[in-house]
Amino acid sequence: MSTPARKRLMRDFKRLQHDPPAGISGAPQDNNIMLWNAVIFGPDDTPWDGGTFKLTLQFTEDYPNKPPTVRFVSRMFHPNIYADGSICLDILQNQWSPIYDVAAILTSIQSLLCDPNPNSPANSEAARMFSENKREYNRRIREIVEQSWTAD
Amino acid sequence: MRNKEPVLDDGEVEYEAGPESCWGNFEDDDVMQQQFSIQDDEAKKFPFVGDKEPLSSLAAEYQSGSPILLEKIKVLDQQYAAIRRTRGDGNCFFRGFMFSYLEHVLEAQDSAEIDRIKANVERSRNALQTLGYPELTFEDFFTLFLEQLEDVIQGKETSISPEELVLRSRDQSVSDYVVMFFRFVTSAEIQKRSEFFEPFIMGLSNTTVEQFCKSAVEPMGEESDHVHITAISDALGIPIRVVYLDRSSCDTGGVSVNHHDFIPAAGDLPSARGSSEKNNPFITLLYRPGHYDILYPK
Numbered sequence: 411m412s413t414p415a416r417k418r419l420m421r422d423f424k425r426l427q428h429d430p431p432a433g434i435s436g437a438p439q440d441n442n443i444m445l446w447n448a449v450i451f452g453p454d455d456t457p458w459d460g461g462t463f464k465l466t467l468q469f470t471e472d473y474p475n476k477p478p479t480v481r482f483v484s485r486m487f488h489p490n491i492y493a494d495g496s497i498c499l500d501i502l503q504n505q506w507s508p509i510y511d512v513a514a515i516l517t518s519i520q521s522l523l524c525d526p527n528p529n530s531p532a533n534s535e536a537a538r539m540f541s542e543n544k545r546e547y548n549r550r551i552r553e554i555v556e557q558s559w560t561a562d
Numbered sequence: 563m564r565n566k567e568p569v570l571d572d573g574e575v576e577y578e579a580g581p582e583s584c585w586g587n588f589e590d591d592d593v594m595q596q597q598f599s600i601q602d603d604e605a606k607k608f609p610f611v612g613d614k615e616p617l618s619s620l621a622a623e624y625q626s627g628s629p630i631l632l633e634k635i636k637v638l639d640q641q642y643a644a645i646r647r648t649r650g651d652g653n654c655f656f657r658g659f660m661f662s663y664l665e666h667v668l669e670a671q672d673s674a675e676i677d678r679i680k681a682n683v684e685r686s687r688n689a690l691q692t693l694g695y696p697e698l699t700f701e702d703f704f705t706l707f708l709e710q711l712e713d714v715i716q717g718k719e720t721s722i723s724p725e726e727l728v729l730r731s732r733d734q735s736v737s738d739y740v741v742m743f744f745r746f747v748t749s750a751e752i753q754k755r756s757e758f759f760e761p762f763i764m765g766l767s768n769t770t771v772e773q774f775c776k777s778a779v780e781p782m783g784e785e786s787d788h789v790h791i792t793a794i795s796d797a798l799g800i801p802i803r804v805v806y807l808d809r810s811s812c813d814t815g816g817v818s819v820n821h822h823d824f825i826p827a828a829g830d831l832p833s834a835r836g837s838s839e840k841n842n843p844f845i846t847l848l849y850r851p852g853h854y855d856i857l858y859p860k
Binding site for chain 1: 695696698699700702703735738739742745746776777780781782783
């Protein structure tokens with residue numbers, strides 16, 4: 411059945427195919443437009459460079475009035491990402507607005523990688539390391555990047 | 563002799579808040595979030611838009627409360643016939659504005675007004691495009707509003723009654739889309755005239771105009787202030803009267819109720835029905851700190 415949420419997601423998908431922002435890709439799973447797989451590539455010239463991080467986006471019929479549930483499938487080490495892969499990002503919670511389509515969501519998450527918000531730690535170890543020991547922090551990021559190549 | 567307390571590990575306590583509360587990093591924020599969620603649940607018990615009620619229902623709320631407010635409600639009672647409440651979910655201004663405007667169009671059946679508003683809606687659409695908003699993110703909201711506008715015009719197969727308008731305003735799939743439409747129009751107007759709005763926004767939130775729109779206009783549930791009201795009134799060319807019911811009083815004796823008319827900046831006002839009435843707002847909202855309801859003049 412074609413609901414407003416599904417119609418909108420088709421247009422999100424078309425835009426992502428025809429006009430993909432650099433370093434992200436995403437597509438609905440076969441037979442289920444409400445569940446997407448996506449990949450975010452670590453931005454060049456940062457410790458994240460070379461990483462390929464997989465995510466899932468679960469939409470409801472309330473989309474775009476409500477945000478999708480976005481979760482990293484790849485293992486992450488980041489001040490604003492929980493151990494289960496869920497992400498602490500204002501636009502995915504209380505600052506959500508329908509102006510964000512899938513391309514914009516993924517772009518925002520990509521910029522969060524290099525630009526963590528230390529005021530809302532989801533991983534306190536990563537948050538502490540980010541502010542107190544950047545060298546060790548960057549080493550942990552490199553580990554995560556390497557893991558992203560091998561893990562399923 | 564005191565019992566030995568078990569010695570607590572001196573290490574830092576790590577708070578790992580759940581995703582629901584992660585934008586707050588201390589316990590206080592968790593408590594606040596919980597408070598918000600209780601308020602949310604309370605708000606949901608009330609429909610988006612209530613039934614028309616006599617002003618005595620307003621007085622009943624303050625029966626054992628402030629005498630100033632009761633005096634002011636007496637003054638209101640002389641000028642206004644009824645109140646229609648809106649849900650206190652942060653969208654009350656836009657929701658009240660939506661209902662009040664569509665109800666006005668339904669009653670007035672003024673085709674010039676409909677043409678005028680459609681032209682302004684198109685101007686807002688162009689403004690969003692110019693600002694670089696992808697069409698797909700706002701077109702559904704525009705379409706749905708224009709459909710409501712068409713449907714309140716009588717004499718067609720799709721025409722709706724006043725009762726149906728109430729039902730639609732309570733239906734989330736219509737009501738939230740129209741509220742969001744107004745949020746888009748408001749955001750476009752503020753950004754289009756950012757030089758004009760900048761000082762007001764700096765005074766309110768000390769952020770850039772763009773940041774203000776992203777954080778205080780475009781997300782659902784963000785409350786409206788005079789910046790939002792000025793912007794929507796200007797963008798659509800619709801005058802709005804806001805009546806203030808608060809504890810302020812003046813020394814000169816008699817109690818009076820203040821109001822402020824938001825008159826669109828552009829010369830583009832609803833069609834003149836005799837010049838004296840030209841600027842008379844047909845939308846009246848009652849403001850109590852933090853909330854807007856609809857008022858019906860006598």
